[in-house]
Amino acid sequence: MSKLDLSSVDPLDLPLSILEVGISGRLELITDAPNPRGSTFPLSAVPNGLPPYDVDLSFEVIEKYLADPGWLSIHDFDRSQRSFPRSKDVGSLYHMDISAPQTELSMERNAATGELRGISEVTIGHSSLSAQNSLSLRRPPGPPSQSVKGSTSNFPFWPGGMDEPTLEQITAVGDEEEALDFEKDLLTCPPGWKHGMNFKQPGGLQPPGILPFASLLGTLEDFTLGDSSEDEDDVKAKEKDKGAKTESLQRSSSLEELGVETVSKVAAPPPPPPPSEAPQEQWAIPLNSQSPVEDFYKRIPDLAFKHPxxxxxxxxxAxxxxxxxxxxxxxxxxxxxxTVVAxxxxxxxxxxxxxxxxxxxIKALSNQKFRDFRITFGDVGLITGDVQLYTGASCLIMTTEILRSMLYNGSDVIRDLEWVIFDEVHYINDAERGVVWEEVLIMLPEHVNIILLSATVPNTIEFADWIGRIKKRKIYVISTTKRPVPLEHYLYTGNSQKTQNQFFLLQDAFGTFQTKGYYAAVEAKKERSSKYSQTFGAKHPHGGGAGHDKGTWLSLIQSLRQRDALPVVVFTFSRTRCEQNATALTTVDLCTANExxxxxxxxxKCLSRLRGGDRQLPQVLHMLDLxxxxxxxxxxxxxxxxxxxVEMLFSRGLVKILFATETFAMGVNMPARTVVFDSIRKHDGTNFRDLTPGEYIQMAGRAGRRGLDNTGMVIILCKSDVPEMSDLHKMMMGKPTQLHSQFRLTYSMILNLLRVEALRVEDMMKxxxxxxxxxxxxxxHEQRIKVLTKTLGDMGDIDCSGDLADLYDYFVTVQELLCTREMLQKKVVESINGMKCLSVGRIIIIHTEYYPWVPGVILQVSSDATNRVYTTLVLCEKKQDGKTASVERGEKEDKMAPRPDDLLMGKVFRPEGPCDYKLLKLRSSEILMLTGKTLxxxxxxxxxxAVRSQTPRFRNDPPGPAVSAVTQELSRLADLPPGSLASLCPVNDLQLKELELVEAVSRIKRLxxxxxxxxxxxxxxxxxEYFRLEQRSQVMDELDRLRFLTSDQSLSLxxxxxxxxxxxxxxxxxxxxxxxxxxxxxxxxxxxxELLVTELVLDGALSPLNPEEIAALLSCLVFQHxxxxxxRLTDTLKEGVKKVRELAERLALTQRECGLRESVEDFVAQYKFGLTEVVYEWARGMPFSEIMTLTDIQEGLIVRCVQRLDEACRDVRSAARLVGDATLCAKMDAASQLIKRDIVFAASLYTH
Structure with missing residues (x-):
């Protein structure tokens, strides 16, 4: 401490104070802070408490030198900080990056021969474009690593048929809005808000006239300083001309309030004349597939591909x-x-x-097509989730999901694309994957041509018209119902050697349904049932046990073998049933020794690529025996x-009978001589139902080999009862299922479109x-909007001055009253009590075009296809010539505007002159009121x-007694004082207690x-003026309706x-x-x-786990059985499963809070962990034969799930790389390598 350089301190600043000790006057000097008041009077220790004490030296050392030593000189910056002098580089100030090239060399060639004619330098108009900022095809290609699948940071190419707004269009919009109304044309509702500001003036005051923007410019041009040369009359004339300018449409505060069109029952003025409809362009062009092509080889002398x-x-x-x-x-x-077209x-x-x-x-079909096309063309590649072969080939085979990903990610393959072939287009009806087809068709660029291959569907024109309209190109539709090999359909009722030939023709090769064959099959079934009852008692042989089914198959195979009707495909709608049917045929041997x-x-040879243990799997050995x-x-x-x-052996003709599920009908061209249906009912995931015509035709079409068979044979087994004739006729002769949209919104679609500012999700939905x-x-609609807007402008203002100041409010009140009455009456007549009251004899009130409160009596109640019809007798006036006047539209020249007496229940209508009657057929919506009176x-x-009076012979005869009695009673009721004919109250009389109806009754009373x-x-x-206002309101309502239909608000999704x-x-x-x-x-x-995987990655739920555990948990994303x-899971896996379910539940709750319908239970239940243990052990290296002892899931389903799991692992790896989680990225690489082994990832026979 002695070496410290302490600065000198003034004696007055030393921390010293005087302390008086006791009461004897003794003073002491203490080291304490001076008196804060600056007083020199000594401090006293008694009796004010204990005297102060001196600070301990050790405490001072700790506080001053150890706790805060920064003030010591040894910590001076001169002792610890070093500075490095900066070297000057003046030349760096002149450095400049090389700009992108503005020109390129273009080769000029002869279009016919390809001969080089010259080289010219052309300007590159879009040198600043890139895949990250442009949707144009002019942008430069990306790196080679992204050339095939693209990148999620890339923009897609601009979809074909979706026009970008040009400068001319923007200018045109500005010209249309030249006459801008600063009071009515300004938006009042911000984007995303449900309601906006209401600037309507209270009290029904008429808003001031329109001041067009163009007129302001004209005024500015004519404005001059100094004395005006115009007199007052000229100024007034100009003001009058300005006031007569057209008026623009007043916007609604919210589009959600549009779309409801109210049709008044009162004095409707004639609507504005309809515009001349522009001819709609025909996008779908049907071609007659029956008319021959005479000059085919003249038109196309050099075919690109010649078939044998x-x-x-x-x-x-085509x-x-x-x-x-x-x-x-x-x-x-x-x-x-x-396939010839493809x-x-x-x-x-x-x-x-x-x-x-x-x-x-499906992936399997992609593999099959890859083999076939590669044999034919050679330059063919394959891209699936786990395989990429020859990606630079001219023809690429892939699933539709891969193409969708390439389109969203801006793959450079799209640049050179000329054709996209969609096979099995009817698969668009699939509820889960059908949306993929629609996304791809919408996102395809303009230069890509489309080929659609489908089974026969009834709405080909509608579907093609949709594609043509969104792509703005013609789609030529070629439909044919002709089969190269006609089909004959049979019912088979045999089940033994005696009955093995019981084939009954149900539909012949010409497509005629044979009822005779159906009844013969029913009779044969009844005969055998009666013999069975006589022999074995009353027990019915229905139910089809294992022994009964085996007899049916043995007799059928024996009969088909004798008829030379093999090979045969048996469609069975259950995997278990397929196995049972094949296993039951232990005594059947259909192959020769050479075969x-x-x-x-x-x-x-095919299984030589498998490991020794995999070759000994039970399924492998069992399949070889079969x-x-x-x-x-x-x-x-x-x-x-x-x-x-199996597929390859079947195509070689070595498999004689194949038990298959429905997916085999979606394969390549593998026809059989015969097709057998084990049943015509299937479970579609919800319940059991009959096959649809489309499903039946698709599978039955496998019968008949072109060039080998004259006819194909289709057999329906009748193991128990023969199906109903109506069901069979509908299935075989009915129209196939139409193509229906399965479009739905996904988070992936929304995010992929939101990341590109130029594309909107609303446009995709449209x-x-x-x-x-x-x-x-x-x-x-847009053309109609223009016409109605002009019509509205030509109508001029409504004169609401003076005694018509409250006309606008009156009109609104009348319309609300009529709408409420109509709604209430509709509810009343549709209710049970209301329909009971609408019986014969009930007095009702109707409101005609010209006469209010017309009484009538119901004479008959009937029903047409859609509504109940009430035949009603009403009073009317009798013409001078004795003819009956009409109460319908058009018979009276002057119409009446609705006045309070007409709208309120006053005196009912009674003819002024001679009384006559008229029979009207009324619908429930035309009845204004039910009265409590019956006749x-x-x-x-x-x-x-009434019928007799229509005959010319009896037309002038007086009405009969029955008619006279009714008309007299109606006249008597019409003569009663106002209010005497009371109406039935919906709430009190009809006991309709719904809140909506009670509020409607109260609203009507108030109005x-x-x-x-x-x-x-x-x-x-x-x-x-009322009719002018009504006509103007109708035009505005129609405009609102059309604008709603053309706006995003009309989209159902x-x-x-x-x-x-x-x-x-x-x-x-x-x-x-x-x-x-x-x-x-x-x-x-x-x-x-995508939501769950993203939450798992960013929440860090996967990073602490090892690769085997991560793969096991992710299996819940792909396992759906x-x-x-x-x-049996480890503790770590149990915690992981709990974490996944918690995240899923949190996501589900968020969705429910935002209004989505999917329940929390359903959302969480879609993640199944039934294969978690299997995947965990497989990733740890357990052999597949031992894996099969852990679960009851079949081998093929396990392989499929693990293959899809590899795709999920790659997705998680990409997500981890994006967020910079190197540890998780490495673990996902390891997990992918652990599961990709042995029989699960054995190479396809079609690709190797």
Whole structure:
């Protein structure tokens, strides 16, 4: 301490004070703070408490030198800080990045020969474009690593048919808005708000006239300083001309309040003349597939691809369309030859040095097409979730989901794309995956041509018209119902050797339904049932046990073998049933020794790529035993490699009988001689139902081999009772299922579109097939809006001055009263009590065009196709010539505006002169009021008399007694004082206690009471101005309706979109302005279950786990089947499962809060953990044979789930890379490698 350099201190500043000790005057000097008051009077210790004490030296050392030593000189910056002098580089100030090239060299060639004519330098107009800021095809290509699948940071290419707004269009919009109304044309509702400000003036005051913007400019141009040369009359004339300018439409405060059109029952003026409708452009062009093509080879002398057979007529017409660069839609039966069109498109792309993409609904079909097209063309590639082969090929085979991802991610493959072939388009009806087809069709760029291949569907024109309209190109539709091999349909009732030939023709090769064959089958079934009862008692042989089914199969196979009707495909709608049927045929052997040897050799060759343990799997050994006897099984539970072996052996004719599920009908062209239906009922995931015509035709179409069979044979087994004739007729002769939109909103779609400012989700919804019918007339609606806007401007202002000051409020009150009465009356007549009251003899009141409160009596109640009809006798005036006057529209020249006496229940109508009657057929909506009065009428005699009076011979005869009695009673009621004819109260008399009806009754009373307070009905100008106001209101209502139809508010999915956007905002995937945030960009990397995967990644739930555990937990994303085995999980996995369910529940609750309908239980239940243990053990290296002991799930389903799990792992890896989680990224790579082994990822036989 002695070495410290302490500065000198003034003695007066030392911390010293004087302390008086005791009372004897003793003073002491203490080290304490001076007296704060600056007084020199000594401090006293007594009796004010204990005296102060001196601070301990150790405490001072700790506080001053240890706790805060920063003031010591050893911590001076000169002792610890070093400075590095900065070297000067003046030359860096002159550095400049090289700008992008503004020009490029263009080769000029002869279009016919390709000869180089010269080289010219051309300007690059868009040198600043990139995949991250432009949707143009002119942007430069991305890096080679993104050339195939693109990147989620890329913009998609601009969708075809969706026009970008040009400068001319923007200018045109400005010109249309030249006459801007600063009071009415300004928006009052901010975007996203439900209601805006209401600037209407109270008291019904008429707003001032329109001041067009153009007139302001004209005034400014004419304005001069100094004395005006115009007199007062000229100024007034100009003001009058300005006031007569057209008036623009007043906007509604919210589009949600539009769309309800009120039709008044009172004195409707003639509507404005309808505009001349613009001719609608025809986008779908049907071609006659029956008319021959005479000059085919003259038009196309050099075919791009020559088939070894003569093309059918529909194929030739399709080839002509392809040569012309047109899009086509081919609808034909299975095995009709649709693939020929696809092959020609591929050949054209090879010739043009462009690209073709062939899409299929399932991965297995993609593999099969890859093999077939590669054999034919060679330059063919394959892109699936786990395989990428020859991605630079001219023709690429892929699933529709892969193409959708490429379109959203801006793949450079799209640049060179000429054709996209959609196979099995009728798969768009699939509830889960149908939306993918619509997304792809909407997002395809303009330069891409479309080929649609589908089974026969009834609405091909409608579907093609939708595609043509959204892409703004013609779609040529070629439909054919012709089969290359006609089909004959049979009922089979045999079940033994004696009855094995009981085939009954149900539909012949010409398509005629044979009722004779049906009744013969029913009779044969009854005969056998009666014999069974006599032999074995009353027990009925229905139910079809295992022994009964085995007998049926044995007798059927034996009969088909004798008829040379093999091979046969048996469609069975249950995987378990397929296995049972095949296993039951232990005594059946359909192969020769040579065929057995060939099957054994081929089987061994195909399975040689498997490990030794995998070759000994029970399913592998069982399948070999079946195949060597000519029996095959094909369903999703079979291992993929075994399914491919079965398919190839079937195509070679070595499989004689194949038990398959419905998916086999969606494969490549593998026809059989015969098709058998084990049943015509299937479970569709909800309940059991009969096959639809489309499903039956698709599967039955596998019967008949072109060039080998004259007819194909289709057999329906009748194991128990014969199906009903009506069900069979509907299934076989009915129309196939129409193509229906399955468009739905997904978070992935929303986020992919939101990240591109130029694309809107609303535009995607507008262009969907679901909105096709409503958007079809959008152009006509826009034209109609222009005409009505002009009509509205020509009407001029309504004169509401003076005694008509309250006309506007009166009109609003009348319209509200009429609407409320109409709604109330509709509810009344549709209620049970109301329908009981509307019986014969009930006195009712109707409101005609010219006469209010016309009484009538119901004579008859009947029903047509849609409504109940009430035949009613009403009073009317009798003309001078004795003819009956009408109470309907058009018979009276002067119409009456509704006055309070007409609207309120006063004196009912009674003819002024001679009284006559009229019979009207009324619907419930035309009845104004039910009264409490009924008459005893002879309705039949009244109706007969009315019919008799229509005969010319009896036309002048007086009415009969029954009619006279009714008319006299109605006249008597009409003569009663006002209010005597009381109406039935819906609440008190009819006992209708619904809140809506009670409020309507109260509202009617309030409105009726307000009518007496208006003065405008007393004005002599009331009628004319009222009708003008009504006509103006009708035009405005029609304009509002049309604007609603052409706006986004009319979209059926808009409420759900707003709900999903709210979910994304709450979860911070997008901000309040709709910009995609980090979580949203992560979700774009995920192909399915994007919200849950994103939350798992960003919540850090996966990072602490090892790769095996992560793979096991992610299996819940891909496993959708039911299992009875409860998985045995480790504690870590149990915690992980709990965490996943908690996150799923949190997401579900957020969705429910935002209004989405899916329940929390359903959302959480979609994540099933039945394969968690299986995947965990598989990732740890357990052999597949041991894996099968852990679960009851079939082998094929396990393989499929693990393959899809690999795609999920890659999605999570991409998400982890985006957020910078290197640890999770490495773990996902490891997890993917752990599960990709052995039989689960054995290479496809079609690709190797």
């Amino acid at each position: 057979f003569e093309l059918d007529t529909f194929q030739k017409k 080839v002509q369309c392809l040569e012309a660069g047109s899009s086509v839609f081919i609808a034909a039966h299975t095995s009709a030859g649709k 092959e020609y498109a591929i050949a054209l792309s090879l010739k043009h040095m462009t690209r073709t993409i062939y899409t299929s609904p 057995k040897s060939e099957i054994q050799t081929y089987y061994n 195949l060597k006897r000519g029996i095959g099984i094909h369903h999703s539970g079979i291992l993929p490699i075994l399914k491919e072996v 262009r969907s097939f679901a909105e096709a019918r409503t958007q079809k007339d959008s152009k006509a 005893r009428v002879q309705a039949d005699k009244v109706l007969d008399d 009726e009471g307000a009518l007496r307070g208006f003065n405008c009905p007393n004005s002599p100008r009331f009628t004319s 808009l409420p759900e979109y707003q709900q999903r956007i709210n979910v994304l905002r709450i979860l911070k995937y997008v901000d309040d302005g709709g910009a995609v945030q980090l979580k949203g960009r992560v979700a774009c990397e995920v192909s399915s279950h 039911k299992t009875q085995c409860e998985p």
